[in-house]
Amino acid sequence: MGQSKAGVLAAALTLATGLAMAQPMGIPSMGPVASAELSPQLERTLGDAIMEQGRRDPTYIDDPDVNQYLTELGRKLAASSPHGTQTITVFAIRDPQINAFALPGGYIGIHSGLVTAAQNESQLASVVAHEIGHVTQRHVARGMTQQSQTSHMMMASVAAALLAALAGSGDLAMGVAAFGQAAAVDRQLGFSRQAEQEADRVGLEMLRRSGFDPSGMAEMFNQLMNASRLNEGMGGGAYASTHPLSIQRMSDIQNRIRETAVRPQPDSDAFWFVRAKLRVIQAARDSAAQQSAQASLRREAEQSQGVRAAAAWYGLAYSAWLRKNYSEAAVALQRAQQGGAYTPQIAALASQLALQQGQGSQAVEIAQKAHQRWPGNQAAALSVVIALQESGRHDEALSFLNERVRQWPEEPRFYQLKAQGHERLGQQVEARRAMATYYEKTGAVRAAVDQLQQARGLSKDFYVQSQLDVQIRALKEKVESDRRLLEQFKQ
Ligand SMILES: [Zn+2]
Numbered sequence: 001m002g003q004s005k006a007g008v009l010a011a012a013l014t015l016a017t018g019l020a021m022a023q024p025m026g027i028p029s030m031g032p033v034a035s036a037e038l039s040p041q042l043e044r045t046l047g048d049a050i051m052e053q054g055r056r057d058p059t060y061i062d063d064p065d066v067n068q069y070l071t072e073l074g075r076k077l078a079a080s081s082p083h084g085t086q087t088i089t090v091f092a093i094r095d096p097q098i099n100a101f102a103l104p105g106g107y108i109g110i111h112s113g114l115v116t117a118a119q120n121e122s123q124l125a126s127v128v129a130h131e132i133g134h135v136t137q138r139h140v141a142r143g144m145t146q147q148s149q150t151s152h153m154m155m156a157s158v159a160a161a162l163l164a165a166l167a168g169s170g171d172l173a174m175g176v177a178a179f180g181q182a183a184a185v186d187r188q189l190g191f192s193r194q195a196e197q198e199a200d201r202v203g204l205e206m207l208r209r210s211g212f213d214p215s216g217m218a219e220m221f222n223q224l225m226n227a228s229r230l231n232e233g234m235g236g237g238a239y240a241s242t243h244p245l246s247i248q249r250m251s252d253i254q255n256r257i258r259e260t261a262v263r264p265q266p267d268s269d270a271f272w273f274v275r276a277k278l279r280v281i282q283a284a285r286d287s288a289a290q291q292s293a294q295a296s297l298r299r300e301a302e303q304s305q306g307v308r309a310a311a312a313w314y315g316l317a318y319s320a321w322l323r324k325n326y327s328e329a330a331v332a333l334q335r336a337q338q339g340g341a342y343t344p345q346i347a348a349l350a351s352q353l354a355l356q357q358g359q360g361s362q363a364v365e366i367a368q369k370a371h372q373r374w375p376g377n378q379a380a381a382l383s384v385v386i387a388l389q390e391s392g393r394h395d396e397a398l399s400f401l402n403e404r405v406r407q408w409p410e411e412p413r414f415y416q417l418k419a420q421g422h423e424r425l426g427q428q429v430e431a432r433r434a435m436a437t438y439y440e441k442t443g444a445v446r447a448a449v450d451q452l453q454q455a456r457g458l459s460k461d462f463y464v465q466s467q468l469d470v471q472i473r474a475l476k477e478k479v480e481s482d483r484r485l486l487e488q489f490k491q
Pocket of ligand 1: 130
């Protein structure tokens with residue numbers, strides 16, 4: 001990943017992967033502070049801090065369909081890991097190259113190009129499983145503490161930048177320079193062959209146990225090897241450079257696949273719909289890419305059948321929606337449903353189109369029905385909130401949101417909407433408190449403290465004030481302990 005192109009996130013991520021990669025396996029870790037550094041707590045703190053920067057990067061894809069689908073795919077795979085693992089969170093960045101990477105703290109980044117290049121769900125799952133393999137085998141954690149000059153320098157740069165952010169003196173330019181410097185060094189490095197083979201082995205086991213087709217891994221590798229050999233526009237070189245592919249790796253995988261007989265489950269509808277959406281998102285900032293994405297979606301819509309055709313029509317509808325061509329979006333969305341397909345993605349777009357046409361109550365009805373049909377789907381729940389809020393039904397939106405934050409206490413975006421809802425109803429203290437939780441869940445602990453202090457100043461209720469004091473103290477302690485952990489690396 002080039003930092004010139006993708007900015008802070010890419011640099012931070014390249015760096016973080018570099019940390020993970022910069023290690024010959026099997027050497028002893030760093031010495032007296034090694035156990036503290038290897039703790040899952042520190043790993044999570046680092047991961048959270050990197051993600052806090054990453055979420056603000058323009059390449060980060062902030063989309064509920066994409067986030068929930070990828071994270072559930074990752075957690076399904078991790079649940080069948082023979083080794084157990086920390087909580088996995090999978091996110092996507094806008095980048096046509098076929099690549100993926102593991103960060104500290106169980107965060108896994110997927111390039112949109114990997115999803116759009118996958119020809120079936122098992123192919124996508126195979127790369128996600130491989131990355132989870134790096135997590136369960138602690139390659140990332142071990143890479144952070146290896147005894148090399150490079151790794152110390154990189155870790156010190158990350159720590160310095162993260163400490164600056166923590167202190168609120170966030171000199172972003174300095175942070176970027178530190179990340180960039182380390183990223184340049186990183187390109188020389190890679191996971192060891194042994195680590196790659198271990199991640200393949202663990203990944204294949206996860207694939208098999210969770211009902212995916214292990215052949216997906218061999219197919220994906222073939223695709224990557226061809227892409228890097230031909231050096232085509234699609235990339236593939238990127239993945240190959242961070243995950244060295246070799247004949248040896250390939251034949252290991254093929255041998256293991258031969259040993260396992262499985263009848264894989266069919267691809268989920270969500271895979272095809274999220275893939276279609278990502279084809280549009282990936283192309284959204286470049287008009288030539290936009291036109292070629294539309295042309296290929298149209299071909300697929302007309303030439304394929306069943307869920308693939310429905311998903312391609314949905315992609316065309318979503319593309320028209322982004323271009324504010326609402327009548328074209330409505331026509332394509334109708335076509336998506338012609339074979340009887342109906343998914344949370346179709347429902348969410350239908351609800352938003354109804355809103356656009358001034359049919360608020362119809363928009364609410366479509367969204368509520370979708371939420372009843374798919375109660376575990378965050379995008380469907382989100383469209384209920386949007387439809388209610390846009391129709392001025394703030395009280396209903398708020399009580400719906402209160403149930404959703406109980407359902408998904410770790411999902412930041414519902415707290416943000418809750419804050420907006422309270423704000424619109426003039427409930428300043430509650431708005432600040434919800435916003436504080438939003439910041440806390442996205443790793444922005446200092447911003448969370450600011451919100452709580454504002455709430456403290458606005459509140460006239462003694463009970464609420466003392467609750468806030470407790471919360472503020474706890475968060476300040478967290479800032480302080482994060483700072484101490486990071487200081488260990490700054491040398
Ligand atoms: Zn790898």
